Amino acid sequence: EAQVTQNPRYLITVTGKKLTVTCSQNMNHEYMSWYRQDPGLGLRQIYYSMNVEVTDKGDVPEGYKVSRKEKRNFPLILESPSPNQTSLYFCASSSETGTGVNTEAFFGQGTRLTVV
Amino acid sequence: AQSVTQPDIHITVSEGASLELRCNYSYGATPYLFWYVQSPGQGLQLLLKYFSGDTLVQGIKGFEAEFKRSQSSFNLRKPSVHWSDAAEYFCAVGAVDFGNEKLTFGTGTRLTIIP
Numbered sequence: 381e382a383q384v385t386q387n388p389r390y391l392i393t394v395t396g397k398k399l400t401v402t403c404s405q406n407m408n409h410e411y412m413s414w415y416r417q418d419p420g421l422g423l424r425q426i427y428y429s430m431n432v433e434v435t436d437k438g439d440v441p442e443g444y445k446v447s448r449k450e451k452r453n454f455p456l457i458l459e460s461p462s463p464n465q466t467s468l469y470f471c472a473s474s475s476e477t478g479t480g481v482n483t484e485a486f487f488g489q490g491t492r493l494t495v496v
Numbered sequence: 497a498q499s500v501t502q503p504d505i506h507i508t509v510s511e512g513a514s515l516e517l518r519c520n521y522s523y524g525a526t527p528y529l530f531w532y533v534q535s536p537g538q539g540l541q542l543l544l545k546y547f548s549g550d551t552l553v554q555g556i557k558g559f560e561a562e563f564k565r566s567q568s569s570f571n572l573r574k575p576s577v578h579w580s581d582a583a584e585y586f587c588a589v590g591a592v593d594f595g596n597e598k599l600t601f602g603t604g605t606r607l608t609i610i611p
Binding site for chain 1: 500505530532538539540541542545586598599600601602603604
């Protein structure tokens with residue numbers, strides 16, 4: 381079954397304690413990205429990756445890091461989490477069409493992060 | 497840069513009634529448009545997409561959307577809603593922005609169904 385898997389689904393942590401949210405896809409997709417969802421703001425892109433070792437900032441990258449060492453995995457790292465990073469996070473993957481535009485993005489189930 | 501506006505934050509409809517969710521976009525070239533649905537506690541599921549061709553697109557779960565270039569709109573419709581349609585709906589435009597194949601989302605419309 382084609383899927384994007386995020387872990388953990390729920391996480392409560394304290395300010396300043398480094399954490400990693402994992403994301404893995406089994407569709408051999410080139411393109412992966414992270415979004416955060418906040419009430420009244422919709423989903424905003426944090427970081428994206430067009431392929432292995434190719435990553436770049438999205439709209440709200442401050443306080444986050446990513447890596448893409450393997451095609452299937454795209455972890456999101458919060459080196460020093462703060463309360464304003466409390467949010468619902470989604471990982472997504474898609475394949476390049478040749479036109480250079482998303483065909484369909486597949487989303488993970490989400491990770492609800494609370495930073496106290 | 498592209499943007500998406502969903503003017504209705506919350507809509508309530510009766511079960512069996514028709515539904516229309518509004519979406520307006522801003523993008524300089526031909527847009528690639530999507531509607532996603534998010535059920536409580538779930539991720540986002542693609543309902544339908546428009547890339548080119550017929551401006552009326554059919555999706556899953558009985559939904560359809562019509563692309564109107566002159567109005568920069570991509571409204572989602574369903575002739576008769578079911579209680580299971582209660583969810584949050586997101587319109588998105590896909591575009592290449594300096595090599596970033598990015599989805600820009602609207603702020604969402606929460607749909608409540610009453611018996």
